Amino acid sequence: MKKRWKYTLVVFSLLLLLVGCTNQNDNKDSSMALIKTTQPTPMKLSNKNSDSLPAKVKKEVANIKEIYDVAVIEGNKTILVAYKVKHLYRFRMKSIEKRLTKRLKNEYPDEKFVVSSDYKIFLEAVRLREAMDAGKISKDQARKRFNNIVKLKEELT
Amino acid sequence: MANKNKTKTPEQIQYDQLQKKHELKRPILKNCIRAFFIGGLICLVGQAVTYFYIYFFNFTEQTAGNPTVATMVFIAMILTGFGVYDRIGQFAGAGSAVPVTGFGNAVISSAIEHRTEGYVLGVGGNMFKLAGSVILFGVFSAFIVALVKTILTMWGGF
Numbered sequence: 001m002k003k004r005w006k007y008t009l010v011v012f013s014l015l016l017l018l019v020g021c022t023n024q025n026d027n028k029d030s031s032m033a034l035i036k037t038t039q040p041t042p043m044k045l046s047n048k049n050s051d052s053l054p055a056k057v058k059k060e061v062a063n064i065k066e067i068y069d070v071a072v073i074e075g076n077k078t079i080l081v082a083y084k085v086k087h088l089y090r091f092r093m094k095s096i097e098k099r100l101t102k103r104l105k106n107e108y109p110d111e112k113f114v115v116s117s118d119y120k121i122f123l124e125a126v127r128l129r130e131a132m133d134a135g136k137i138s139k140d141q142a143r144k145r146f147n148n149i150v151k152l153k154e155e156l157t
Numbered sequence: 158m159a160n161k162n163k164t165k166t167p168e169q170i171q172y173d174q175l176q177k178k179h180e181l182k183r184p185i186l187k188n189c190i191r192a193f194f195i196g197g198l199i200c201l202v203g204q205a206v207t208y209f210y211i212y213f214f215n216f217t218e219q220t221a222g223n224p225t226v227a228t229m230v231f232i233a234m235i236l237t238g239f240g241v242y243d244r245i246g247q248f249a250g251a252g253s254a255v256p257v258t259g260f261g262n263a264v265i266s267s268a269i270e271h272r273t274e275g276y277v278l279g280v281g282g283n284m285f286k287l288a289g290s291v292i293l294f295g296v297f298s299a300f301i302v303a304l305v306k307t308i309l310t311m312w313g314g315f
Contacts (some may be wrong), residue, residue: 034208118219119208151215 033126034119037084040129042072045143053111057081060107066096071125075146078112082122093117118155124149192252195245199256203229226257233261238269262286 029038042054058072061081066089071082073121081104097115104113116122128145131137137145165173167236206228210221236242242262253259264284271283294295 034212118218120211120221123211152215155217155220 017033030123030126030130033123037069038071038126038127039069040071042074042075043129043132045139045146046074046076048074053108054079057108060104061100062101066092066098067100069122071122071129073125073146073149075143075150078114078150079114079150080121080125080146080150081115082125083115083117084119084122085117114150114153118152121149122150124152165261188250191248191270192250196205196252196256199229199253199258203256229256229258230261233258234265237262237265260291262290263291 008136029040032038042058044051044054054072054074057079058070061067061070061072061083066086067083068086069084071080073080081100083100085096089096097117101113104111104115124145128142128149131145132142203225207218207221207225210216210224211218214224216224233242242258243251243266246262253262255307264287267286267288268284270279271279273279274283
């Protein structure tokens with residue numbers, strides 16, 4: 001009897017811990033961004049005139065059959081393309097990234113792209129989009145955060 | 158088998174037959190299924206821990222692996238200390254030994270086993286008896302692979 005109490009207590013405290021951790025200030029989209037398809041609308045942080053470029057890039061990337069979720073953010077110098085690869089194609093992630101980079105380079109030779117299939121980068125892109133939409137951060141702050149996201153791409157081990 | 162039987166005495170052959178009659182058959186399929194599911198469950202927990210690090214901390218998919226492994230080994234060590242992991246091991250067999258949690262179990266269980274022989278010669282001397290070879294194998298094979306890759310990169314320019 002005593003043992004059962006102990007187990008119940010352990011399970012209960014674990015549940016409490018997990019539930020407590022989920023109580024973050026995230027919106028609906030980003031809280032499920034790792035699991036569900038989010039399809040965030042493309043965003044522009046640069047001062048360039050071409051309004052439609054991020055949307056065009058997103059459409060182009062979303063057409064690839066191995067990819068199912070795309071986030072595009074246009075910064076001042078670089079365009080970030082974060083995407084999720086369908087589960088069965090995840091073994092070929094490197095070749096997909098290579099192909100995509102090449103394709104984007106051919107299509108838009110004047111732009112510099114940062115292409116990544118990392119969940120963290122995708123999640124941060126969605127969070128940045130939400131923070132901008134909610135008006136929590138200014139454009140300058142957003143640019144800073146964008147640069148930090150791009151830096152994540154270079155992080156290894 | 159026939160060759161072996163030739164060297165055996167009639168009593169030994171008789172005993173072998175008797176043993177065969179009473180020996181319990183190993184439930185290989187059942188063991189495999191158990192190992193598959195419990196091993197998968199451990200991996201599921203590992204995946205959840207990875208997502209936890211990606212979601213709440215500043216880890217990418219590439220970097221989240223290190224803290225995940227550390228956490229899983231730590232959890233396995235604590236469960237071994239409480240005697241829970243032994244039961245999981247009895248039930249799942251290889252399913253609980255093959256994932257990285259089995260490593261934590263190997264370290265702590267041998268530490269507990271040799272506790273009576275003292276902290277230095279007992280615990281310290283025997284803690285890595287099983288796990289030490291795993292570490293050595295990992296480090297050495299990583300060294301060899303790195304060496305081969307370096308040579309190939311220098312020559313082939315991959």
